[in-house]
Amino acid sequence: MVRSPRTQRALLVALAVVLAVSAAAFVATASAQLAWQQRDSIDFRATDYELVDGEDPRLRVTIDVRNPTSVDARVRAGSLVVYDGDPADGEALTVPRSERLTGDREAAVPARGTTTVTLVAEVPADTVERARAAIEADRAVTSGTVAVTIRGRSYEANV
Structure with a gap:
């Protein structure tokens, strides 16, 4: 003692x-x-679609990413496709796996914050008019996955 x-x-x-x-x-x-x-609570919402005409048509999709968790997250392009209507029976307007984030390869989403990211995807020349009509009629729907990293662990989130 x-x-x-x-x-x-x-x-x-x-x-x-x-x-x-x-x-x-x-x-x-x-x-x-x-x-x-809580990673599944990270929310992805497409807010704007912009068709860029030209020799190499592109579709810019603006997505708001809301992170209600208590830690920062990073997102990067996964596999997104824009459809004319319901993805189950709508026609694909963009080339699968052609999307990329504008600017950096990844975007940071602060804890309890929101970040806006823009994805750019290729549009086949024969679907440009259909894409334009779907955007104007508010029928464009984004579906797929985005890669999310939280503290070094990654997973695919549905959009």
Whole structure:
């Protein structure tokens, strides 16, 4: 049994330090795990479609990404296709797997924040008029996946 007050004080300080470090590690791990379990709550909503005519027609899709989790997330293009109507029976207006984010390869979405990203996809020349009509009639629907990374772990989110 330790009888020296100095030794007892040193042991109490060491115990307090160990408890503080353990608590900090637990909080960091728990918040990361909670954010990972809430990853499906990250919301993707297409807000605007713009057809860019020319020799190489493109469709720009503006998507709002809302991240209600407690940690930052990163998104990058996955596999998105724009359809004329319901994806189950509508016609594809863009070339699958041709989309890319404008600017950087990835976009950051802050914790409890919203970021707007723009994806650009190729449009086959024979579907340009159909794409224009679908956009004007508000029938364009985006479907597919986007790659999301939270604290180094990635998954494919449905759009």
